Structure formats: C-alpha cells, structure tokens
Amino acid sequence: MNRSVDSVGGAREKVAFLGAGAVSEALVGGALAGGLDPGAVWVTARSRDHVDALSASHGVRVTTDNAAAASEAGIVVLAVPAAGVAQVLDEIAGRLRDGAVVVSLADGVPLTELEERLPEGVGAARAMPSLTARAGEGLTLLTPGASCSAAQADAAAGLFARSGKVVRVPEDQHAVLGPLSSGGPAYVLYLAEAMIEAGAVRGVPRDLARELVTQVLTGTAAWLRADSREVATLREKVCAPGGAGIRRIAALDRHAVRAAVVSALGDAPPGLSPE
Ligand SMILES: NC(=O)c1ccc[n+]([C@@H]2O[C@H](COP(=O)([O-])OP(=O)(O)OC[C@H]3O[C@@H](n4cnc5c(N)ncnc54)[C@H](OP(=O)(O)O)[C@@H]3O)[C@@H](O)[C@H]2O)c1
Structure with a gap:
C-alpha cells in the first residue's frame, strides 16, 4: 500500500474518478465549480478519447491506468458500471494509500462486497449521486461503511457537498430513495x-x-x-x-x-x- 493520508486538505483532497461517463462528468464539473482544484483530480476511462475530452473541457489530469490514478488519491470514486466494480477494485487494491476512502456509485453492489476486496486501513462507502450535480444542485445519498473512520466519512461527504446536498442514509435505503433522488x-x-x-x-x-x-x-x-x-x-x-x-x-x-x-x-x- 502507498504512503498514508495525513490530513484533510492533503492527499485526501486529491480525488480519482475511475470512469468518465455521465455521472463522473457531472460530479467533476460540479466539484470544480464548488472550488476543487482541477490539478487535484484524476479521471480514468478505458478509452483514451473519453478522458482526453474531459481533460480538454475541465483541465483535470487523465489516464487509462486506474491503479496509477487511485494511488495518488485520498478519495477514490468508483464510477464504472456495477459489472466492472470487482475487476477495478482488484486492479487498485494493492496501490491504495493507507487512510484513503473508496466510494462506489454502483447501484446494488453492497458495502460488504467492497470491503472484502479492500485492504485494512482503506474505508469503503456507497454513494448515489444525481446528475444535477453538474449545476451545483446535486443530491447524493451517502452510506459510509463500518470500515470508514469519521474522518474518511467526512472527506467523502465533503467531496459530494462541493456540488450539492449530501444526505447520509442506511445502506438499505438506497433502493428505496434512489428512484426519487438519483432518478x-x-x-x-x-x-x-x-x-x-x-x-x-x-x-x-x-x-x-x-x-x-x-x-x-x-x-x-x-x-x-x-x-x-x-x-x-x-x-x-x-x-x-x-x-x-x-x-x-x-x-x-x-x-x-x-x-x-x-x-x-x-x-x-x-x-x-x-x-
Ligand atoms: N447516470 C446516473 O444518473 C447515475 C446516478 C447514480 C449512480 N450511477 C452509477 O454510476 C456508475 C457510472 O454511471 P454512468 O452513468 O456515468 O455510466 P456511463 O456513462 O456508462 O460511463 C461509465 C464509464 O465507466 C468507464 N469504465 C468502464 N469500465 C471501466 C474500467 N474497467 N476502468 C475504467 N473505466 C471504466 C467507461 O469507460 P469508457 O468511457 O472508456 O467506455 C465510462 O467512462 C454506474 O455504476 C451507475 O449505476 C449513475
């Protein structure tokens, strides 16, 4: 595992978005408008063209190497389809910083499954954001896992709060509330x-x-x-x-x-x- 995350505003403020689709684009745009430094943001995708487009429009750092991006960050947002989550977690697990938090946006992938694939010292959380984040009026349901310290949970909440409201909910509420909020x-x-x-x-x-x-x-x-x-x-x-x-x-x-x-x-x- 990489060197440790020492402070909020230090490595923890460095964010890697793994996946460069609709939701990453909305969250990145909203967070940058909310004051996040583009130099502190990495975005990945499988296709080089997709990340290059985000780099050109938002000035963020981009790569197709998930592990390299994740190794830089205190907050790692997993914004890939649910079917790709296990594979991406396996790619990055050995490169994460001690004290980092991994936030999965995938509908239906439980915290226990995330936590099983992450090393000790790394927190797991689930979030269900809304594309209205792109206008700074997002709404994110957030569930920090048992593996998250208060500081890790707050760091994740702080990222989503840059582009709108954050509501902490129990994990079983994602399926109930998601159709109203994210949908x-x-x-x-x-x-x-x-x-x-x-x-x-x-x-x-x-x-x-x-x-x-x-x-x-x-x-x-x-x-x-x-x-x-x-x-x-x-x-x-x-x-x-x-x-x-x-x-x-x-x-x-x-x-x-x-x-x-x-x-x-x-x-x-x-x-x-x-x-
Ligand atoms: N859209 C929403 O309103 C919304 C709301 C809440 C949660 N979510 C969840 O957020 C996640 C992403 O949704 P989305 O709408 O942004 O999907 P999307 O538009 O289909 O984009 C998915 C992105 O993931 C990338 N990707 C797939 N496999 C990858 C891998 N192995 N490594 C790196 N990148 C990979 C794709 O790369 P390429 O660009 O190279 O194809 C693409 O950029 C999903 O789990 C979804 O359920 C979406």
Whole structure:
C-alpha cells in the first residue's frame, strides 16, 4: 500500500474518478465549480478519447491506468458500471494509500462486497449521486461503511457537498430513495419536455417555451422549499374552482398520470420484499 493520508486538505483532497461517463462528468464539473482544484483530480476511462475530452473541457489530469490514478488519491470514486466494480477494485487494491476512502456509485453492489476486496486501513462507502450535480444542485445519498473512520466519512461527504446536498442514509435505503433522488431528474425533464411540446402545439417557439418552463420549474422548486404547507394546498392556489388550472389537472387525472407516476417510482424495486 502507498504512503498514508495525513490530513484533510492533503492527499485526501486529491480525488480519482475511475470512469468518465455521465455521472463522473457531472460530479467533476460540479466539484470544480464548488472550488476543487482541477490539478487535484484524476479521471480514468478505458478509452483514451473519453478522458482526453474531459481533460480538454475541465483541465483535470487523465489516464487509462486506474491503479496509477487511485494511488495518488485520498478519495477514490468508483464510477464504472456495477459489472466492472470487482475487476477495478482488484486492479487498485494493492496501490491504495493507507487512510484513503473508496466510494462506489454502483447501484446494488453492497458495502460488504467492497470491503472484502479492500485492504485494512482503506474505508469503503456507497454513494448515489444525481446528475444535477453538474449545476451545483446535486443530491447524493451517502452510506459510509463500518470500515470508514469519521474522518474518511467526512472527506467523502465533503467531496459530494462541493456540488450539492449530501444526505447520509442506511445502506438499505438506497433502493428505496434512489428512484426519487438519483432518478428524479429524468421524470422532471420528461415533464419539462412534454410542457415544451404542449407550447409548440399552440405555436409557441420551442426556445421561448423552454425559457418559460425552466423558470416555472425553478420558481416552483423555490416556492416548495420556502412554503411548508401540504403540496396539494399549494397546487390548489393555482387551481381555482371552475378555472382552467383545475380543468387541466382533471384532464391529467383522466389519463391516470398520478397513478402512472406512483407506479413508475413506487413499485418495489427488484430484490426488495414487501415485508
Ligand atoms: N447516470 C446516473 O444518473 C447515475 C446516478 C447514480 C449512480 N450511477 C452509477 O454510476 C456508475 C457510472 O454511471 P454512468 O452513468 O456515468 O455510466 P456511463 O456513462 O456508462 O460511463 C461509465 C464509464 O465507466 C468507464 N469504465 C468502464 N469500465 C471501466 C474500467 N474497467 N476502468 C475504467 N473505466 C471504466 C467507461 O469507460 P469508457 O468511457 O472508456 O467506455 C465510462 O467512462 C454506474 O455504476 C451507475 O449505476 C449513475
């Protein structure tokens, strides 16, 4: 194992993202905007072209050698598909610094499996981030493993906090909360797309419709955050009896939109028993 991580802000602030896909790009962009030094960030991928593109756009250091990048870092973010996690862990395990923390983003790979493949002194954690990190408004579910010291857990939380909110949750909550948090932007963007299309059907240019819809989403989120009354109470303010708003909601109900959302997001994920 490499030399030890002596302080937060020292080696621990050096971060290696293993994998250069959608989630790494969002987290790297958000963390750099949040003050992380690009010179302290390594990013890897299998394809040289993919990491070169990130180097050009973000000024981070890149390589296709996972172990070399991991050996430099106090925080190692495993951002590869779940099927590649075991192989990447085996590649890097012997090169990690004592005191480093390895954070896996892979859905469904348990902490015990990560900890089995990591040497003593290295902490393991699981995180479920959201692509909204790219705009500095991320939301990351974080579960430090039993192998993590308080300092290792805080270092991992500090990285994700550079690009948004961090919520520490028990491991079994990832499958329950992930569809709302990490999956959430997909549903909101789906609604935004449909609203823009509805504007286009009425002859509104798409760029103008997008500008209006974006401000509606931003304003509604700010209102929701600022006003703690029931969500239905807020919606009723926009839906006067007999008015156009309530008739449009009635049209959504005729198409069972609420039931569709509950079914899409609320159905038990595979592997969770209903008891
Ligand atoms: N996307 C999301 O919203 C989201 C949210 C939460 C968690 N996650 C999790 O985060 C992980 C990454 O997701 P993603 O959406 O970013 O995936 P992605 O866009 O498919 O990117 C995966 C990246 O991993 C790289 N990779 C694969 N095997 C590798 C290896 N052996 N060594 C180094 N790099 C390797 C790929 O390299 P190449 O570029 O060379 O192909 C690619 O850059 C997944 O486990 C996913 O479940 C994703």
